[in-house]
Amino acid sequence: MPDATGLELIAQDLRASHPDAVLSTKYFRDEATIELAPAALLAAAEALHARGYSFMASCHGLDYYPDEPRLGVHYQLLDMPNVDRICLATRVSTEDPHVPSLCGIWPGANHPEREVFDMLGVVFDGHPDMRRILMPEDYEGHPQRRDFPTGGEPIIFTYNEDKLPGWTQ
Amino acid sequence: MEVTRSRLGPARPAEDFRIRQLRARDMLRGDIPDEELQQYVEERVLTTTLDKAVAWARGNSLFPATFGLACCAIEMMSLPGARLDIARFGFEAFRASPRQADLLILSGRVSIKMAPVVRRIYDQMLEPRWAIAMGACCSSMGVFNNYAIVPADKFMPIDVHVPGCPPRPEALMHGILRLRSKIQGDPPAGWRERYGAEGTEEVLGAADLPGTNAINVFQSGETQRA
Amino acid sequence: MDAVSTPTPTGLSDYRKQEESVTLSSAPATDEGDLDQELMTINMGPHHPSTHGVLRLILTLEGETVRDVKPIIGYVHTGIEKTAEAKAYWKVIPVVERMDYLSYYFNAYAFCGAVEKLLEIDIPPRAQYLRVIHMELNRIMSHLVWLGTSCIDLGAISVWWYCFRERESVLDLFEMSSGQRMHTRYFQVGGVIEDIPRGWVERVRRFTRVMRTRADQYAALLDKNEIVLQRLRHTGVVDEQTLLGLGVTGPLLRAAGNPWDLRKAAPYCSYDHFDFKIPVGTIGDNYDRYRVRHAELYESCDIIDQALDGLPEGPFITEDRKVALPPRHELATSMEALIHHFKLVTEGFRVPPGEVYHPIESPRGELGCFVRSDGSSRPARVHMRDPSFVNLQATAPATRNSYIADLVATLAMLDPVLGGVDR
Numbered sequence: 153m154p155d156a157t158g159l160e161l162i163a164q165d166l167r168a169s170h171p172d173a174v175l176s177t178k179y180f181r182d183e184a185t186i187e188l189a190p191a192a193l194l195a196a197a198e199a200l201h202a203r204g205y206s207f208m209a210s211c212h213g214l215d216y217y218p219d220e221p222r223l224g225v226h227y228q229l230l231d232m233p234n235v236d237r238i239c240l241a242t243r244v245s246t247e248d249p250h251v252p253s254l255c256g257i258w259p260g261a262n263h264p265e266r267e268v269f270d271m272l273g274v275v276f277d278g279h280p281d282m283r284r285i286l287m288p289e290d291y292e293g294h295p296q297r298r299d300f301p302t303g304g305e306p307i308i309f310t311y312n313e314d315k316l317p318g319w320t321q
Numbered sequence: 322m323e324v325t326r327s328r329l330g331p332a333r334p335a336e337d338f339r340i341r342q343l344r345a346r347d348m349l350r351g352d353i354p355d356e357e358l359q360q361y362v363e364e365r366v367l368t369t370t371l372d373k374a375v376a377w378a379r380g381n382s383l384f385p386a387t388f389g390l391a392c393c394a395i396e397m398m399s400l401p402g403a404r405l406d407i408a409r410f411g412f413e414a415f416r417a418s419p420r421q422a423d424l425l426i427l428s429g430r431v432s433i434k435m436a437p438v439v440r441r442i443y444d445q446m447l448e449p450r451w452a453i454a455m456g457a458c459c460s461s462m463g464v465f466n467n468y469a470i471v472p473a474d475k476f477m478p479i480d481v482h483v484p485g486c487p488p489r490p491e492a493l494m495h496g497i498l499r500l501r502s503k504i505q506g507d508p509p510a511g512w513r514e515r516y517g518a519e520g521t522e523e524v525l526g527a528a529d530l531p532g533t534n535a536i537n538v539f540q541s542g543e544t545q546r547a
Numbered sequence: 548m549d550a551v552s553t554p555t556p557t558g559l560s561d562y563r564k565q566e567e568s569v570t571l572s573s574a575p576a577t578d579e580g581d582l583d584q585e586l587m588t589i590n591m592g593p594h595h596p597s598t599h600g601v602l603r604l605i606l607t608l609e610g611e612t613v614r615d616v617k618p619i620i621g622y623v624h625t626g627i628e629k630t631a632e633a634k635a636y637w638k639v640i641p642v643v644e645r646m647d648y649l650s651y652y653f654n655a656y657a658f659c660g661a662v663e664k665l666l667e668i669d670i671p672p673r674a675q676y677l678r679v680i681h682m683e684l685n686r687i688m689s690h691l692v693w694l695g696t697s698c699i700d701l702g703a704i705s706v707w708w709y710c711f712r713e714r715e716s717v718l719d720l721f722e723m724s725s726g727q728r729m730h731t732r733y734f735q736v737g738g739v740i741e742d743i744p745r746g747w748v749e750r751v752r753r754f755t756r757v758m759r760t761r762a763d764q765y766a767a768l769l770d771k772n773e774i775v776l777q778r779l780r781h782t783g784v785v786d787e788q789t790l791l792g793l794g795v796t797g798p799l800l801r802a803a804g805n806p807w808d809l810r811k812a813a814p815y816c817s818y819d820h821f822d823f824k825i826p827v828g829t830i831g832d833n834y835d836r837y838r839v840r841h842a843e844l845y846e847s848c849d850i851i852d853q854a855l856d857g858l859p860e861g862p863f864i865t866e867d868r869k870v871a872l873p874p875r876h877e878l879a880t881s882m883e884a885l886i887h888h889f890k891l892v893t894e895g896f897r898v899p900p901g902e903v904y905h906p907i908e909s910p911r912g913e914l915g916c917f918v919r920s921d922g923s924s925r926p927a928r929v930h931m932r933d934p935s936f937v938n939l940q941a942t943a944p945a946t947r948n949s950y951i952a953d954l955v956a957t958l959a960m961l962d963p964v965l966g967g968v969d970r
Binding site: 417 | 593594595596600601621622623624625626627629630641642645648649692696708711712714715728729730965966969
């Protein structure tokens with residue numbers, strides 16, 4: 153991991169080249185995170201790729217409900233020769249959930265970004281094949297959002313078996 | 322896609338095989354108009370012995386379909402393995418094509434994307450066919466009680482449920498042997514007669530109907546009679 | 548492909564129409580100019596007699612040559628991550644174990660490691676060694692299942708029985724230590740749930756001794772076998788740069804020549820105490836993938852033997868009563884232990900808010916667990932970065948312009964476990 157000072161140096165370089173890109177940096181439990189504005193994600197990713205973080209380990213999303221902006225997307229980057237990890241984070245709201253896709257830099261972001269779209273509804277601009285990957289194609293709703301119900305079948309006990317439909321017919 | 326079933330023959334009450342045997346024997350002793358008795362006895366005597374023999378043969382030569390979905394599939398794969406040899410019962414011929422199989426061992430969790438596929442494969446199997454729901458996930462919702470899983474009872478008839486997560490191969494073996502004794506004791510092979518389920522056919526929800534709920538696989542609609 | 552389209556009020560949705568028609572692939576077929584034959588789109592799966600799970604492939608074929616492969620997944624999507632948000636942290640462990648169903652100890656350790664990072668607790672050394680032993684046994688078991696099912700795909704069906712015979716021995720060891728064959732819930736946050744019984748160490752030593760002999764037997768059967776060589780040599784080749792761009796890790800990357808292994812690069816859970824090698828291939832074809840995984844069987848046996856030799860005494864779970872249950876006998880005498888037990892069982896421990904990503908090396912590559920905690924006793928987000936999910940993107944480059952038979956062999960050598968792919 154880059155230590156805290158290394159992270160600040162990286163953030164400084166990014167700020168120098170793209171003034172409004174870096175929103176904040178976080179160094180927590182020996183892990184470095186840079187929070188970026190969504191529009192600057194592509195440029196920052198290219199800059200870090202040139203700096204040596206050339207392997208994309210993971211792309212995942214999460215829902216910060218009820219904090220706004222709600223939907224977060226994280227890209228875990230890895231510098232293999234130096235064994236360094238860094239996380240690029242960005243947050244968008246549900247009204248305008250657009251994030252530039254990093255498929256151009258890392259073709260391996262294809263499936264993970266589709267999964268973030270499927271589960272959370274974040275649309276990746278520039279993705280070659282933006283459709284659902286895990287749920288059926290005509291499914292409505294984004295399951296991993298925190299206000300999406302977990303669903304499931306009610307568990308039938310003797311106290312509720314009369315009220316559940318279709319059980320005692 | 323509408324699916325409707327209709328009975329071809331005269332409706333008969335589905336009864337336990339043993340009860341029908343006893344009733345035939347009682348009728349032989351009692352007073353019944355000739356033709357009806359004749360027909361009744363002919364049917365009963367012939368079907369009784371022949372059915373029993375056929376059922377014995379069917380039970381001893383089940384061809385399971387290779388249908389591994391998730392973790393239970395790995396335990397199902399241990400069945401033909403060397404330790405718990407399923408070949409000593411004659412069930413080692415796992416057929417890849419559902420047309421050639423008569424036992425569908427649903428091993429693993431059935432997601433909503435997979436449920437129509439499972440149903441289609443079950444439909445492609447030829448009667449007589451049986452289904453075992455192996456594991457907790459397809460019998461009930463199992464460990465995962467959420468939006469993505471469908472219990473198998475919702476869209477296909479299951480004969481034996483084997484609980485466990487995953488069930489030990491011995492447990493699955495026990496389930497298959499229970500199914501075998503069920504097959505051998507009960508000749509009516511069509512499952513609707515077996516369970517007295519005439520008139521319970523469901524109409525599948527079509528994608529071109531407005532308001533189709535994408536979360537449920539099927540819309541419960543009117544049942545259709547022949 | 549169209550963007551997501553909602554069903555029109557009167558007609559079928561585009562997806563249904565597409566499903567019921569045969570269409571040509573949207574990607575250009577070959578760069579060699581004219582095609583000899585017409586392109587045909589064929590659907591393979593999700594139910595097909597390969598035991599790799601419910602993977603659906605849409606193949607665009609020209610004759611018998613595969614021109615394009617589109618994997619469609621999601622047929623065993625279980626909503627594990629959603630279920631995990633509703634459960635206390637220790638209840639998440641059995642749920643998350645069932646994700647990649649051949650490497651359940653790794654799933655559990657990725658999650659436990661992430662939570663332990665958030666909690667900032669130390670794991671006692673005995674627990675770390677026990678975790679290593681169980682994980683390496685699981686690695687051996689996963690590679691055995693892979694080898695057995697792959698050889699079925701190639702036609703060498705007898706190997707399956709031999710591999711499953713060894714697998715039964717491994718499962719016996721798991722049953723002896725934890726009571727369950729699969730999905731054992733043995734790893735807990737802070738250590739392991741129970742100490743190993745007497746006699747377990749000897750049985751594991753006996754197993755590793757036998758395993759090495761059996762692995763030699765598999766090598767004798769397969770390594771120089773003419774059919775295996777014809778089917779696996781120079782098929783499914785992907786070069787290292789493409790694999791790195793796709794995010795592929797694990798034996799696939801090592802077969803291409805890159806010795807990236809998290810156990811050596813960023814050691815966790817006392818892996819740096821052990822001396823083992825990383826098998827690396829040269830060309831990156833299917834034969835190298837087979838040899839890399841086969842060699843990993845020996846390396847895992849070495850790690851297990853070293854761990855057994857150096858197994859330290861001590862507690863098997865952290866002593867922090869706020870995280871781990873107190874031992875049963877204390878409940879009779881200590882009020883505090885009783886209260887801790889009660890709070891842990893009913894509510895569970897609370898984890899300080901934060902986000903961590905904990906990557907480990909599973910049999911298929913980098914398995915990472917991302918946990919976001921909001922300070923309560925339930926995780927706010929659990930995401931597993933599964934190696935098979937990312938490795939599956941290498942199917943298309945590996946099988947382009949090869950035969951269907953090579954596609955089957957390549958799929959087998961890719962070792963996708965669809966439970967991890969779909970979660």
